[in-house]
Amino acid sequence: MSVVLSADEASELLKASIAGKLPDARGRFGPYGGRYVPETLVPAFERLEQGIADHLHTDDFQKEFRSELKNWVGRPTALTFAPRLSERWGAEVWLKREDLAHTGAHKINNAIGQALLAKRLGAKRIIAETGAGQHGVASAAACARVGLPCRVYMGAVDIERQAPNVDRMLRLGAEVFPVETGDKTLRAAIDEALREWVTDPEGTYYLIGSAVGAHPYPYLVRELQSVIGQEAREQIIAQAGGLPDAAFACVGGGSNAIGLFYPLLGDAEIELIGVEAGGTGDGLGQNAATLATGTPGVLQGSYSIILQDENGNVRETHSISAGLDYSGVGPEHALLQAIGRVTYVAAGDQAALAALEDLCETEGILTALETAHAYAAASEWAAKNPGKRILIGNSGRGDKDMPTLKQHPIRNKPNAAT
Numbered sequence: 001m002s003v004v005l006s007a008d009e010a011s012e013l014l015k016a017s018i019a020g021k022l023p024d025a026r027g028r029f030g031p032y033g034g035r036y037v038p039e040t041l042v043p044a045f046e047r048l049e050q051g052i053a054d055h056l057h058t059d060d061f062q063k064e065f066r067s068e069l070k071n072w073v074g075r076p077t078a079l080t081f082a083p084r085l086s087e088r089w090g091a092e093v094w095l096k097r098e099d100l101a102h103t104g105a106h107k108i109n110n111a112i113g114q115a116l117l118a119k120r121l122g123a124k125r126i127i128a129e130t131g132a133g134q135h136g137v138a139s140a141a142a143c144a145r146v147g148l149p150c151r152v153y154m155g156a157v158d159i160e161r162q163a164p165n166v167d168r169m170l171r172l173g174a175e176v177f178p179v180e181t182g183d184k185t186l187r188a189a190i191d192e193a194l195r196e197w198v199t200d201p202e203g204t205y206y207l208i209g210s211a212v213g214a215h216p217y218p219y220l221v222r223e224l225q226s227v228i229g230q231e232a233r234e235q236i237i238a239q240a241g242g243l244p245d246a247a248f249a250c251v252g253g254g255s256n257a258i259g260l261f262y263p264l265l266g267d268a269e270i271e272l273i274g275v276e277a278g279g280t281g282d283g284l285g286q287n288a289a290t291l292a293t294g295t296p297g298v299l300q301g302s303y304s305i306i307l308q309d310e311n312g313n314v315r316e317t318h319s320i321s322a323g324l325d326y327s328g329v330g331p332e333h334a335l336l337q338a339i340g341r342v343t344y345v346a347a348g349d350q351a352a353l354a355a356l357e358d359l360c361e362t363e364g365i366l367t368a369l370e371t372a373h374a375y376a377a378a379s380e381w382a383a384k385n386p387g388k389r390i391l392i393g394n395s396g397r398g399d400k401d402m403p404t405l406k407q408h409p410i411r412n413k414p415n416a417a418t
């Protein structure tokens with residue numbers, strides 16, 4: 001239910017997107033994006049925008065960023081052929097292994113990039129928000145690496161279901177600030193971090209964790225995460241002998257998905273599919289399938305697609321995975337849906353759990369619950385499109401999900417203690 005564009009508008013916007021011309025000078029991805037923030041926050045955003053223009057694409061910054069990605073994060077991450085999963089699905093399946101990146105997920109690419117930027121902008125401390133805890137861990141690690149103190153805002157609900165990650169953040173030297181307001185998950189944590197940023201926009205750098213929020217964050221995060229798709233594109237050509245027929249990535253705020261998809265947008269033959277959390281059902285409040293079921297609106301500074309009721313009240317979400325449990329989505333995904341370049345589907349809790357087991361059994365990889373949603377949708381697609389080459393963004397590893405997984409018996413061993 002996105003903004004309706006004419007065929008001409010859609011094709012112009014796709015061309016602009018492939019040519020690297022989006023967002024435009026106003027921070028817009030076609031009808032979406034922009035900056036809807038209180039007056040008090042405008043100087044902080046303008047300062048950040050200027051800082052990005054001054055540093056991000058300089059040789060000096062890129063050299064430092066690439067060196068950290070290689071030597072500290074461990075990039076390039078592997079592209080793994082999945083022979084047994086391929087056989088089970090009747091497809092040719094390749095996995096882009098962000099679970100092998102330092103701290104166990106793609107989030108570190110963005111965290112170290114922004115931490116390096118914060119340093120160049122003269123920040124004295126970093127604040128961040130976190131949902132699943134993965135971004136909190138990545139931020140804590142990146143801050144230690146660049147030598148800046150870090151405070152992480154985290155919803156009380158998420159603190160409970162992601163306990164191992166809270167301990168990791170503390171161990172890495174960050175301070176964890178529990179957020180008891182609002183939905184007590186990611187959305188409330190972002191609000192709290194923004195409130196804190198206003199009080200000291202010069203000394204504090206706000207390190208956002210996904211391709212969401214007001215301009216320039218969706219752009220900045222995309223630029224830092226695009227390394228995923230750049231590597232995957234080269235690797236699959238070298239290892240498989242050509243491009244995939246389809247690529248899948250899970251979508252919470254949309255950072256790993258835009259990182260994988262952005263460098264593939266110009267390859268018209270690749271079908272791109274973003275997978276949101278279908279939760280327990282289609283009703284409002286039962287899922288976090290923002291693009292699949294939401295409507296246009298402003299959330300946290302950006303005009304995008306959001307989950308809201310008929311009065312415009314943002315609705316709480318449900319997903320088995322904390323990292324997908326968000327009522328908004330990055331504005332660039334809203335555009336890519338509107339112009340028909342990316343298709344967005346939902347996979348439910350049970351389908352994600354089953355897909356996670358499939359991957360464990362066939363390939364010996366315990367993937368994150370977020371990531372499992374991409375596998376669930378890919379297996380369905382494979383059943384309808386036999387024999388195709390499929391690329392899956394394996395956004396992170398599942399160790400952090402053990403407390404949740406413990407509540408669900410293993411399918412083929414229902415009596416085993418997990």
Ligand SMILES: *Cc1c(COP(=O)(O)O)cnc(C)c1O
Binds near residue numbers: 132250323324371396
């Ligand atoms: C945080 C997280 C996600 C969701 O965030 P995006 O910004 O949509 O990528 C997906 N997978 C893992 C492993 C995560 O930690």
